[in-house]
Amino acid sequence: MALLPSLLVNFTLPVLTALQRSPLAGFLRESVFDYYAGYLHPQLTLKRVFARVLAKRQQGKNTLAITLAPSAHWLGARAGQHLPLSVEINGVRHTRYYSPCAAAGRAGELEIAVKCSEGGLVSNWLHDQLKVGDYLEIGQSAGDFGLPKPTSKLLLLAAGSGITPILAMLRSLQLDNPGCEVVLLYYGRQRNDMAYLIELKDLFSRMPRWRLQVGLTAGSATDNAFSGRFCTAHLASLAMLQNLRAWQAIACGSYGFTNTVRQVLTDAGGVAGLQMEAFTPPVFAATADQPVTLHYARAQQSLVGDGAHTLLAQAEAHGLEPASGCRMGICNTCTCKKVAGVVRDLQTGLLSAEPNESIRLCITAPVGDVTLDL
Amino acid sequence: MTMVLNRKLSPAETEAFGAELDALQKRHQADLGEVDARYIRRIRSSVRIAELAGRLMLFAGFFPPTFILGTLLLGLAKILENMELGHNVMHGQYDWMNDPEFNGKTYEWDHACPSDAWRHTHNFQHHTFTNVLGRDHDIGYGTVRVFAEQRWRPFYLLQPLWATLQAVFFQGAIAIFDLKIDRYFRRKAPIEKLLVKLPPVGRKISRQLLKDYLVFPLLAGPNFLGVLVGNLLANLMRNLWTFVVIFCGHFTEHAEVFPPSVLDNESRGDWYVRQLRGSSNLTGSKLLHILTGNLSHQIEHHMFPTIPARRYGAMAVEVKEICQRYGQHYNSGSFARQFFTVVVRLFRHAFPSQPQRKATLA
Structure with missing residues (x-):
């Protein structure tokens, strides 16, 4: 329920931002302002960023893609950056970080991919409880992970939901640097598990100097897909990568995956530059006296x-x-x-x-x- | 005055007493969730709506129906905000929600006392050293003598008057409390220390004064005076109420004070016993409990200051039962009765008095 039309909100927010730089700011208490303004529109806040859920759709077997329309307080994201998203479950606010699937400008629409794992509190809540039209609190994007500049040969490696920042980079490359040579190695358990495979095939089919290689870690390898986890043999079988030292590499996936990538690339003689981002699950020490x-x-x-x-x-x-x-x-x-x-x-x-x-x-x-x- | 008998607990019994209370806290901590979050948000909404409605009505000036209702609503908003919302949130009772609006370290209340000063004098000094002479400065708030154990000075002869003045200006009294201004007059502390502590208090007091006595009255234009008087009365209402509730918490007939030596090697169980003997509860309706910020359950608040106060009522049933089993007096009474005993103390200890030896049941 919003008393103020959404269109007006995005005109109002820059005024509020300016107001906070004025001497009047001392009399504005954020929680008080946000409370009263919330009756007019959920996105009408002094600083906090709320995004409206525009669409929810399934991407692959276990991944949910959510399209969000953030308020004008959101400053955008470069390809590869991540942003916090908070939800409240049983009275407790939980925050998770997601990488949008495409770069976005200020208040631009963004899409995130949420992998649903068994026991995943936030991912399952987003999957089951979130409705189109709801408002979610997000934060400003952050992170140095992104495209190297300049670049002419790019080796991209992604595993599982690590594909989302890589997809954002590919979309940026297509617009800004279409002449760049690209090899993408994308690993998943089975084809139907892998998010954005159709979008990727479509994108690569239009780019003659780009090469997409799928790797399947479970199930049988068909249609020229690699089988098993990333290894030296996979790297060696890609003819384009003969002169590996001329390539810049970017990898995103689980901690185990990025570790393997680092090892394999070093063993193969190294690359021109390597950037990696891994999702790090919390580490539990086995005993109390363990350092x-x-x-x-x-x-x-x-x-x-x-x-x-x-x-x-x-x-x-x-x-x-x-x-x-x-x-x-x-x-x-x-x-x-x-x-x-x-x-x-x-x-x-x-x-x-x-x-x-x-x-x-x-x-x-x-x-x-x-x-x-x- | 009636005599209260507390059974003397052996160290093993004290430990068991503490363990039972720890278990009670643990049970409630693990059970926190949706219901508690919804409750504090409803309190927050009540504060905001009552304040908005009150201020809007006062804009109509001295027109009796809106003036009276507006003043009452604004006073109610201030009482609820200070007690059930601000005081409890600043204890960190709702930190588990991870909601920045209810974060105990950053919450700033609608009160002349800066929240950071309050967190130090109240959350740390008063709650850790409850009713320990020389360590808990809340004993008499530096202006009154309510226990025979406090040293008598001629100044205290007029303390019924000091207490009345303190009640009327309670907001200001709390704000300058941490400055301990008397120490500088008696040259017990260097004046430089005061100059460091003064600016944040000065800023907060001026902000509160400007807001209630200049900005809002100016917004009312011709009804300037109506808004000013309404705000003054609402602040007075809050001051008197908080004064009465707080004095009933630790200065009732059976409340005890302790020498600093109790702190030596004090166990968790001993600490619980001290909280119990130093605090007193008020019985009454649900409305009374909410309006006191559940400080009517002062004993439970002192035992479990980080558990959301809405749970104290339910915890009290169990605390009372545990105290009974261990032969410990549970100081509880009606609001009128408890306050009457506070007033008796104020008059009695204005004159020199000797501490009585507490009788204990062997």
């Missing part, structure tokens, strides 16, 4: 810690001086943003595995590598 890495984002330090002591005690032992008070979990003074990783609340035993959750340092201990906003 873990504690990364302090503001101090820009990575130090070795353990799962037996509280994060507060360990940060202090590392020479940091985080704000602290009662040291027993009641006063909220040491509350800090946990950027990434898994921690355990020692009083309740509950785990926090979500990125960007508030935790009380004095009663939590790491369960694996942790990044803190300290």
Whole structure:
């Protein structure tokens, strides 16, 4: 229900942005403004970006493609960047990062691909509960992953949903640098699992200097598809890549996949440049006394810690001086943003595995590598 | 005055007492979800709608129906915002939602006291060192003597008057509380320290004063005075109410204070016992509980300050039962009764008094 037509909202938002740079800004409290303005239109906010769901469709067997129309607060995305998307499930806000399938300008439409895995809280919620016409909160895009400039020979490697930033790069190349030679190696379990295969075939058929090679890691290899995971043999069988050192390479997929890519390319004599992005699932340490890495984002330090002591005690032992008070979990003074990783609340035993959750340092201990906003 | 008997707990019993309360907290922590999120959003919406309606009505000036209703709505909005929303959110009770609007570290309330100062004096000092002399400055708020254990000074002879003034200007009293201005008059602290602490408090106080006594009255144009008086009355309403609720929390007849030595080697169980003996509950309707920000369940709030306050009522049933089993007095009474005992303390301890030895049941 919106009292204000959507068209007007996108004219209003730049005015609000300008207003915040004026002396009047001191009298505007964001949460208060957003609350009242929300009755007029869900996208009418001071800063926060809400996007309307324009379409939902299936892409391959397990992937859901969502088309979003963000408000004019959204500044766009370069090909390869990712953006946060937040949903609320059972009262708790969860944030995940997705790479749009195409570069987008300010307030431009964008499409993200969500792979539905068993037990995936957010992906399943988006699949089952999200409706066309709903509004989702997203954030500004970020990340340095993207096309090298200039480039004339590009080797792209994608596995599973790693295809989305690669697809965005291909679409940008088609417009800005169509003369570039491109080889794409795209891996999936089976053909019907692989998102955007039809779009890719269509795109490559129109580009004579581009070559698409599919790899299937499960099931039988048909229609010239490679079989099994990426390996030296796959690389060697591509005639175009004879002079590998002249090619720039970009890879995106799981952590295991990008590791293999790095290894195989190094073994083959290296490439002109390699960029990689991997989805890193949270790492759980096996036992409490096993060493873990504690990364302090503001101090820009990575130090070795353990799962037996509280994060507060360990940060202090590392020479940091985080704000602290009662040291027993009641006063909220040491509350800090946990950027990434898994921690355990020692009083309740509950785990926090979500990125960007508030935790009380004095009663939590790491369960694996942790990044803190300290 | 009636005598209250607390059974003396052995260290093992104290530990078991603490473990039962820890288990209760754990159960509620694991159960947080949709219902709690919906509740705090409804409180937030009630605050915003009551404030908007109140301010709009006051724009009509002194016309009695809108003036009275507008003042009441604005006062209600301020009470709800300070107590059930601001105070509880700043404790981090809703941090688990990951919603930036209800984040305990960044929430700024509609009150002259800057939230950061409040988080330090209230969340840390008062909640960690509850009713420990010299450590919890909330004992008498530096202006009144409510326990015989506080050192008597001639200043306290007029304390019924000081308390009344404090009630009327409670917002300002809380705002300058952390500055501990008396320490500078008595030359106990260097004046430079005050100069560092003063600017944020000054900014917040001026912002609040400007908002209620200049910006909104100006927006009303010819009805300037009506809005100004309405805002003044709404602030007074909030001040008196919060003063009464807060004084009933720790200064009732059976509330106790403790020497700083209790903090030496204090176990988790001991800490729970101290929270119990230092706090007092108010019985009443659901409306009373909401309007006090569930501080009517002061005992539960002090035991579990990071659990959403809407759950204290349900937790109280179990806390009371646990206390009964361990022979610990559960200080609870009607609003009128509890406040009456606070007033008695205010008059009694205005004059020199000696602490009585607490009787314990062996």
